[in-house]
Amino acid sequence: MFVSVVFKNIDKKFTYSCDTQKKNLLGARVIAPFKQSKKMGYIVEKNEKQPDLNISKIKNIVKVLEPVIPLNLFYLSKWISDYYITPVGKVLDAAYPPFTKVKFKIKYYRGKNFKNMSLPLRMQWSKEFYLKKELRKKLKLSEAKIKQLEKNNKIEKKIEYRRDKYKKIKKIKLIKDENILEEISNKAYRQKDIINRLLNLQKEAYFEEFSQYYSSLKSLEKKGIIKIYNEKVKKKEEVIKGKKFYNLNKLTAKQKKIYDSIYERIHKGFSVNYIYGITGSGKTEIYFHLIQKVLKDNKEVIYLVPEVALTTHLIKRLKNSFGDNVNLNHSYLKKDERYFSWISVYKGSKKISIGPRSAIFLPAKNLGLIIVDEEHESSYKQNQIPKYNGRDVAIMRAKKENIPVVLGSATPSLESFYNVKTSKKYNYYELSERYKKAKLPEVEIIDMKNKKERNTNFYPFSKTLINELKKRKEKNEQSIIFLNRKGYNTYLSCKGCGNIVECPHCSKPLTYYKNQDILKCHICEKIYIMSNFECLKCGSNEFTKHGVGTEKLEEKLKEIFTDTSIFRIDGSIVSKHKTMRNIFRKFESKEIDVLVGTQILAKGIDFENITFVGVVNSDVTMNIPDFRANERTFQLISQVAGRAGRGKKSGKVVIQTYSPNNYVIKKAIDHDFKGFYKKEINYRKQLGYPPIINLIKIMFINKNKKNLEKDAKYVRKIINNINKKNIKFIGPADAFMKKKNNYHRKFILIKGKSKKLINKIASTLKEKVDNEMKSKIIIDVDPYQMS
Numbered sequence: 074m075f076v077s078v079v080f081k082n083i084d085k086k087f088t089y090s091c092d093t094q095k096k097n098l099l100g101a102r103v104i105a106p107f108k109q110s111k112k113m114g115y116i117v118e119k120n121e122k123q124p125d126l127n128i129s130k131i132k133n134i135v136k137v138l139e140p141v142i143p144l145n146l147f148y149l150s151k152w153i154s155d156y157y158i159t160p161v162g163k164v165l166d167a168a169y170p171p172f173t174k175v176k177f178k179i180k181y182y183r184g185k186n187f188k189n190m191s192l193p194l195r196m197q198w199s200k201e202f203y204l205k206k207e208l209r210k211k212l213k214l215s216e217a218k219i220k221q222l223e224k225n226n227k228i229e230k231k232i233e234y235r236r237d238k239y240k241k242i243k244k245i246k247l248i249k250d251e252n253i254l255e256e257i258s259n260k261a262y263r264q265k266d267i268i269n270r271l272l273n274l275q276k277e278a279y280f281e282e283f284s285q286y287y288s289s290l291k292s293l294e295k296k297g298i299i300k301i302y303n304e305k306v307k308k309k310e311e312v313i314k315g316k317k318f319y320n321l322n323k324l325t326a327k328q329k330k331i332y333d334s335i336y337e338r339i340h341k342g343f344s345v346n347y348i349y350g351i352t353g354s355g356k357t358e359i360y361f362h363l364i365q366k367v368l369k370d371n372k373e374v375i376y377l378v379p380e381v382a383l384t385t386h387l388i389k390r391l392k393n394s395f396g397d398n399v400n401l402n403h404s405y406l407k408k409d410e411r412y413f414s415w416i417s418v419y420k421g422s423k424k425i426s427i428g429p430r431s432a433i434f435l436p437a438k439n440l441g442l443i444i445v446d447e448e449h450e451s452s453y454k455q456n457q458i459p460k461y462n463g464r465d466v467a468i469m470r471a472k473k474e475n476i477p478v479v480l481g482s483a484t485p486s487l488e489s490f491y492n493v494k495t496s497k498k499y500n501y502y503e504l505s506e507r508y509k510k511a512k513l514p515e516v517e518i519i520d521m522k523n524k525k526e527r528n529t530n531f532y533p534f535s536k537t538l539i540n541e542l543k544k545r546k547e548k549n550e551q552s553i554i555f556l557n558r559k560g561y562n563t564y565l566s567c568k569g570c571g572n573i574v575e576c577p578h579c580s581k582p583l584t585y586y587k588n589q590d591i592l593k594c595h596i597c598e599k600i601y602i603m604s605n606f607e608c609l610k611c612g613s614n615e616f617t618k619h620g621v622g623t624e625k626l627e628e629k630l631k632e633i634f635t636d637t638s639i640f641r642i643d644g645s646i647v648s649k650h651k652t653m654r655n656i657f658r659k660f661e662s663k664e665i666d667v668l669v670g671t672q673i674l675a676k677g678i679d680f681e682n683i684t685f686v687g688v689v690n691s692d693v694t695m696n697i698p699d700f701r702a703n704e705r706t707f708q709l710i711s712q713v714a715g716r717a718g719r720g721k722k723s724g725k726v727v728i729q730t731y732s733p734n735n736y737v738i739k740k741a742i743d744h745d746f747k748g749f750y751k752k753e754i755n756y757r758k759q760l761g762y763p764p765i766i767n768l769i770k771i772m773f774i775n776k777n778k779k780n781l782e783k784d785a786k787y788v789r790k791i792i793n794n795i796n797k798k799n800i801k802f803i804g805p806a807d808a809f810m811k812k813k814n815n816y817h818r819k820f821i822l823i824k825g826k827s828k829k830l831i832n833k834i835a836s837t838l839k840e841k842v843d844n845e846m847k848s849k850i851i852i853d854v855d856p857y858q859m860s
Contacts, residue, residue, distance in 0.1 A: 074090070074091050074092070074093075074119060074120070074121055075088060075089070075090055075091070075119070075120045075121075075122070075123065075124055075131070076088070076089055076090075076091045076098065076116045076118065076119045076120070076134065077116070077117050077118035077119075077120075078103060078105050078114040078115065078116055078117070078134075079114060079115055079117050079160065079161055079162035079165070080107070080112055080113075080114045080115075080162050081113075081114075081160075081162045081163060081166045082160075082162070082163075083160075083162065084160040084162075086117065086118070087105070087107075087114075088124050088126060088131055089103075089105055089131060089132055089133065089134050090131050090132070090133050090134070091103075091116075091119075091133070091134040091137070092133070092134075093134070093137050094224065095137060095141070097141055097143075097144060098116050098119050098137070098141070099116060099117065099118075099119065099144060099147045100115060100116065100117075100141060100142045100144070100146065100147030100150065100165060100168070101115065101116045101137050101138070101141040101142075102114075102115060102137075102138040102141070102165075102169060102172075103115070103116060103134050103135070103136065103137050103138060104134070104135040104136040104138065105132070105134050105135060106132045106133075106135060111135060113138075113172065114162070115161070115162055115165040115166075116137075117151075117161055117165075139232075140416075140419055140436075142165075142168055142169065142436050143436050143438050145438075145470075145473060145474055146168055146434065146436055147165075148473060149466070149469065149470050149473060150164040150165050150168050151164075152469060152473070153459060153461050153466060154459070156469075156832065156854060157459055157460055157461050157852075157854045158769075158832065158835055158836050158839065158852045158854060159458055159459040159460065159461075159852070160458075160459075163458050163459045164459045164461075167431065167434055167459060168434040168436075169415075170408075170411045170412045170414075170415040170416075171408045171411055171412070172408075178204065178232075178233050179204065179205055179230060179231070179232055179233075180202040180203070180204060180230070180231050180232075180233060181202060181203050181204070181205065181208060181219075181223075181228045181229070181230055181231075182201065182202045182228065182229045182231060183198070183228065183229070184222075184223075184225075184226040184227045184228045184229040185226045185229075186225060186226045186227045187227055187228070189225075189227060190222065190227045190228075194212065197211075197212055198212075202231075205219065241303040241304070241305055242279070242303065242304045242305075243279070243280035243281070243301070243302075243303055243304075244277060244278070244279060244280060244301075244302055244303075244304055245271065245277070245278050245279075245280055245282075245283065245290065245299055245300070245301055246276060246277045246299060246300045246302070247268065247271040247272065247276040247277070247298070247299055248297070248298065248299060248300050249297075249298050251268075251272055253268065253298055254268055254269070259590065259602055259604055259605075260602065261289070261292070262589060262591050262600055262602050263286050263289040263600070264289050264292060264293055265588075265589045265590075265591075266286075266589050266591070266600070267283055267286060267289060267290065267293060267299075268293070268298070269588045269589055270282070270283075271299070273640075273641065274652065274656075278652055279652055280301065282652055321358075321361055321362060321365060321394055322358050322361075324355075324358055324359070324362060325355065325508070327504060327506070328355055328358055328359050328504070328508075331348060331359055331502040331504070332359050332362050332363065334346075334500070334502065335359075335363060335477065335479065335500075335502075336363070336366055338477050338500070339363075339366060339367065339370075339441070339442070339477060342475045342476070342477075343471055343472045343475050343476060343477065343478075344477045344478075344498070344500060345468060345471075345477075345478055345480065345492075345498055345499045345500065346477060346478070346479045346480070346499075346500045346502065347479075347480045347481070347485070347489060347493050347499055347500065347501050347502065348479065348480070348481040348482075348502045348503075348504065349481075349482065349483075349485055349490075349493075349501070349502070349503050349504070349746070350481065350482075350483060350503065350504030350505075351483050351504065351505060351506070351507065351513065351715070351744055352483045352507075352513075352711070352712065352714075352715025352716075352719075353507040353508060353511055353513075353679075353715060353718075353719045354483070354504035354505070354506060354507055354508055355504065355507075355508030355509075356446070356481045356504065357387070357390075357446075358508065360376070360444050360446070360479065360481070361390075361391075361394060363442060363444075363479065364376070364395065364425060364442070364444075365394075365395075367441040367442045368395065368398065368424055368425070370441060371439070372424075372439050372440065372441025372442070373418070373421070373424045373425070373426070373437040373438075373439055373440050373441060374424065374425045374426070374440075374441065374442045374443070374444065375426050375432055375433060375435060375437060375440065375442075375443045375444070375467070376391075376425060376426065376427040376428075376432075376443075376444045376446070377427075377428065377429065377430065377432055377433060377443070377444065377445045377446065377453070377463055377464075377467060378427060378428070378429060378446050378447070379429065379446070379447045379450035379452045379453060380429065380450075380452060380673070381401070381403040381405065381427075381428060381429055384427070385654050385657055385658065386661075386679055386680075387427075387679075388401060388427060391425060391427060395424075395425055397423075398423060398424040398425050399423065399425045399427065400414055400417055400418060400423035400425065400426045400427070401414065401426075401427055401428065402414040402415065402418075402426055402427070402428040402431070402432050402435060403428045403429055403431070403432070404429075404431060414426075415435065415436065418435045418436055418437055419436045419438075421437075421438060421439065429452065429453075429463070430452070430453050430454075430455060430461075430462075430463025430466075431463075433463050433466050433467050433470060440470075440474050440476055441476055442476060442477055442478070442479070443467045443470065443471050443476065443477075443478040443479070444478075444479045444481070445463070445464050445467050445478065445479070445480045445481070446481050446482075447481070447482055448464045448480040448481065448482050448485070448486060448489055449482045449484050449485055449486040449489070449708055451705070451857050451858075454855075454857040454858075456858070458851070460851075460852075460853050460854070460856075462855060462857075464480065464486075464489075465855070468480075483711060483712065483715060483746075484707065484708040484711045484712060484746060485746065485750075486704070487704055487750065487753060487754065487757065487763075487764055488763060488764040490746075490750055491754065491764035491765075492764070507719075511718065511719060511720065511721070512718060512723055512724075513718070513724075513744060514686070514714060514715075514717040514718040514723070514724030514725055514726045515723070515724070515725050515726070516714060516725075516726045516727075516728065516742040516743075517537065517725070517726070517727050517728070518728050518730060518733050518738065518742060519535045519537050519538065519727055519728065519729045519730070520730065520731070520733045521535065521690075521729050521730060521731050522731060531629075531633065532629075533621045533625070533626070533629070533689055533690070533729075534626075534629065534630075534633075534687075534689065534729075535727070535729055537727055538687045538689075538727045538729065539633060541685050541687070541725055541727055542630075542634065542667065542685065542687070543634075544685075545666075545684055545685045546634065546637055546666065548684075549663075550682055550683075550684040550685065550722065551660070551663065551665070551666055551667070551668070551680065551682045551683045551684070551685075552666065552667045552668070552683065552684070552685040552686070552687065553667075553668050553669075553670070553674055553678075553683060553685070553686045553687070553713065553716055553717070554626055554630070554667060554668070554669045554670075554686075554687045554689065555670065555671075555672075555674050555675070555686065555687065555688050555689065555709075555713045556621065556622070556623055556626055556669075556671065556688075556689040556690055556693075557671050557672050557693055557694055557709065558620065558621065558622045558623065558671070558690070558693060559584060559595065559622050559623055559624070559643045559644060559671060560584035560585055560586050560593070560622035560623070560624055560625075561584075561585050561586055561587035561588075561618075561622055561624040561625045561628075562584070562585040562587075562618040562619060562620050562621070562622065562625070563582070563584055563585075563619065563620030563621065563622050564582035564583070564584070564619050564620055565582070565583065565585060565592070565616040565617065565618055565619065566616065566617050566619060567608040567610065567611060567613050567615070567616055568613060568615040568616060568617055569608060569611040569612075569613030569615065570608065570610050570611040570613065572608060572609075572610040572611070574592070574606075574608065574609075574616060575609075576594035576596065576597060576599060577599075577609060578594065578596075578597045578599060578812070578813075578814060578815050579594055579596040579597050579810065579812055579813050579814065580810045580811040580812045580813070581594055581595070581596045581810060581813075583601065584622065585603065585618055586624060587624060587625070587628070588624065590602070590603045590604065591603055592606055595644075596810070596813055596814065597813070597814045597815075621689070621690065623641055623643050623669050623670060623671060624641065626641075626669050626689060627639060627641040627669045630667060630669065634667070637666045637667060638664065638665050638666045638667070639665075639666065639667045639669065640656065640659075640660070640665045640667070640668055640669070641668075641669045641670060642656055642668060642669070642670040642673060642674070643670050643671045643673065644671070644673075653673075657678070660680065661680055663682065672709060672713075674713055674716065675708075675709050675712040675713040675716075678716050679716075679719055680716075680719070681719060681720025681721070681722070682720070682722070683716050683717055683718075683719070683724070684717055684718055684722050684723065684724045684725065685717060685724065685725050685726070685727075686713055686714055686716055686717040686724070686725075686726045686727075687726075687727045687729070688710060688713060688714070688726070688727070688728045688729060689729050690729060690730075690731075691706070691710055691728050691729060691730045691738060692706075692730055692731055692732050692735075692738075694706045694709060695732075695735070695737060697860075698809055698859070699809075699858070699859045699860070700757070700760065700762040700763075700859065701857070701859075703737045703753055703756075704753060706737050706738075706741075707737050707740060707741050707746075707749050707753075710728065710737075710738070710741040710742075711741050711744065711746070714726040714728070714741070714742070726742075728741075728742060736749070736752055737749065740752070761801070761824060762824075763855070766824050766825060766826055767824070767825055767826065767827070767828045767831055767855070768822060768823070768824055768831075768855065768856060769822070769823045769831050769832070769835045769852065769853065769854050769855075769856070770820055770821070770822055770852075770853040770856040770859070771820060771821045771822075771823070771835060771838065771839075771850060771851070771852050771853075772808065772818060772819070772820045772850070772851040772852075772853065773785065773788070773805065773818070773819045773820070773821075773846070773848040773849070773850060773851075774813075774816040774817065774818050774848060774849050774851065775816065775817055775847060775848040775849065776815055776816055776817070777817075777847070778817045780847045780848060781817045781818075781819060781848055783847075784842075784846040784847060784848040785805040785819050787842065787845065787846065788805050788821065788838075788842055788846075789805060791838060791841055791842060792821070792838075795834065795837075795838070799825055799826065799827060799830060800823060800824065800825040800830060800831060800834060801823075801824040801825070802821060802822070802823060802824075803821065803822040803824070804819065804820055804821040804822060805819045805820065805821050806819060806820060806821075807819055808820050808860065809859065809860040810860045816849075821838075823835055832854065835852055835854070839852060
């Protein structure tokens with residue numbers, strides 16, 4: 074047999090011979106000889122006929138790795154490759170768990186045709202199973218004989234994986250007080266950063282939070298400032314065994330009506346079911362009842378969520394309701410944990426899989442339902458190749474496997490709602506009231522142009538916002554303060570020439586962090602010591618600081634509320650799932666009174682004691698040059714405001730803005746998504762942007778600016794010769810972020826009503842210019858970020 078093999082980073086097929094007897098080879102991981110070494114690749118075609126090649130030059134596959142993904146996943150991967158114009162090797166790599174060494178035992182049992190084995194061997198077979206070494210030593214069987222017996226089904230091979238009962242968790246502890254910062258040199262900014270983050274995390278954190286700064290950690294350990302240690306803990310089975318289904322809340326009449334309608338479609342094949350429900354309306358309750366129905370039919374469920382770190386409460390509820398059927402899968406897990414999670418789905422031992430976009434690749438063989446919660450979230454769109462959208466892949470997988478998919482959100486994406494309005498394939502449902510008659514929070518807009526509100530003692534907070542925080546503190550209730558900007562100051566300008574201070578490696582203003590006295594680029598993560606930094610344009614070292622970030626909010630709140638537990642959570646402090654999960658556990662147990670943070674606070678926090686949400690500078694996301702800026706602003710404000718008053722206590726939201734009459738702000742505070750959609754969709758029609766038309770972005774990047782300019786001229790010539798009927802080209806033009814990680818960037822936008830047409834043109838354009846240009850080409854179908 075001959076097979077075509079692709080590799081992860083090579084967009085080309087290679088022919089090999091393969092002598093395996095396995096029937097399902099498509100999508101299989103293999104070890105194949107490549108040049109002078111061996112590489113892991115994936116089989117994408119097989120052929121019994123000899124190819125039109127010199128047979129002596131065709132090499133043999135070294136090994137086919139087990140297990141092999143189901144065929145349905147292989148064909149889904151092929152679709153992703155075609156639709157997103159991305160190498161199939163990259164997609165298949167995403168469909169498998171990370172390659173890792175796991176402990177296992179191979180056991181040989183009596184096979185179906187055991188009775189046909191020779192009498193002497195049958196007489197010697199006295200145990201239930203044998204290990205391979207026992208077959209060779211005790212039964213005197215050669216390797217070839219074992220393979221032959223296995224092939225003839227006289228013996229059966231089973232692999233049993235072993236998991237350690239205990240695991241080591243590496244931790245870091247700060248053993249000095251905060252005064253130690255004064256003893257650290259300003260040049261050792263990484264060490265200062267580590268100490269500051271540990272102080273924010275109550276002096277203890279997981280090692281993985283700082284693992285990229287290994288040398289700095291070792292220096293701090295030598296100085297006796299931190300302690301690095303392993304904590305041995307028993308692996309917990311966080312499941313409740315016994316009953317299969319229990320603890321499901323009774324549905325309201327409206328929820329029951331929606332459930333019954335979707336329930337009727339469970340056995341009728343593919344359907345897309347959209348639940349638009351305001352925050353706290355009980356969409357999750359409907360999901361749970363649908364899951365129960367699917368499990369009773371002995372089928373499996375994939376439940377996609379935008380951010381696993383914020384779903385601790387949801388996972389706990391799932392395990393309380395469905396016991397040991399629940400499987401968690403995400404990239405924060407260790408390699409062996411991800412592998413065992415994947416294997417449990419492959420074997421069918423776990424029926425419910427919950428995870429972010431990557432969970433859509435889990436190898437469920439008897440899938441009955443896919444749920445995509447908070448379908449509007451940008452995190453469903455992958456930024457790295459393959460640049461797929463988890464929501465759209467979920468719909469396609471449901472279509473290919475002929476099962477229903479349920480999408481849900483309080484702030485639908487314009488694409489999904491446009492589909493609801495224009496496509497007969499979408500079944501639409503609405504929940505306009507909160508669950509258990511909980512009330513929507515009262516919302517108040519504060520015009521920050523009003524001098525009475527802009528008290529200099531409280532700035533950047535309004536008087537109203539501070540007064541509301543005081544009330545919550547008196548009532549022993551919790552609050553959230555939201556600002557979608559990290560750092561202390563968001564940008565600096567040079568006093569010498571007025572130039573905005575940008576990262577030397579990226580076209581991005583540097584952010585100032587006061588605690589460490591550093592400037593940081595949030596794109597390439599480079600750090601510069603403030604006291605040593607000079608303007609790249611004029612050489613001046615005097616700067617004016619502008620803008621407000623979460624670090625400044627935290628500092629100001631601690632000045633005003635000296636007896637209040639205030640905690641900041643953003644990417645500059647927390648980057649790992651475990652740390653974030655622990656912070657939210659502390660918030661749930663009321664160890665934290667006020668949580669200050671960025672957009673991470675808008676995703677899935679559901680605590681009954683949160684009764685106040687303050688939004689500082691709600692206009693900030695509307696000023697981004699992106700056609701989705703208004704949509705993102707509406708979603709962020711609506712979602713973060715929806716965190717307040719989700720239990721029995723009433724909630725209050727204060728939104729600070731300089732544009733109180735802007736329709737985006739007004740519609741968000743009125744919880745009027747339909748009104749926002751009506752206005753926004755008209756703008757999209759006028760400007761010709763999705764979802765009215767389809768869009769592909771092609772980015773060209775090169776470290777050499779002259780080569781990029783030369784390539785841009787070449788691309789322009791190619792475009793001039795393309796038939797532009799029913800399509801429109803924009804560019805090549807400079808990207809909004811002209812430089813990123815030392816790469817200069819230009820882009821082309823291809824617009825058109827026909828997805829097939831613009832995909833074909835993008836593929837053709839790539840083929841024509843790929844080998845003629847020095848610049849790297851990155852294609853983004855249905856792009857989410859325009860920068």
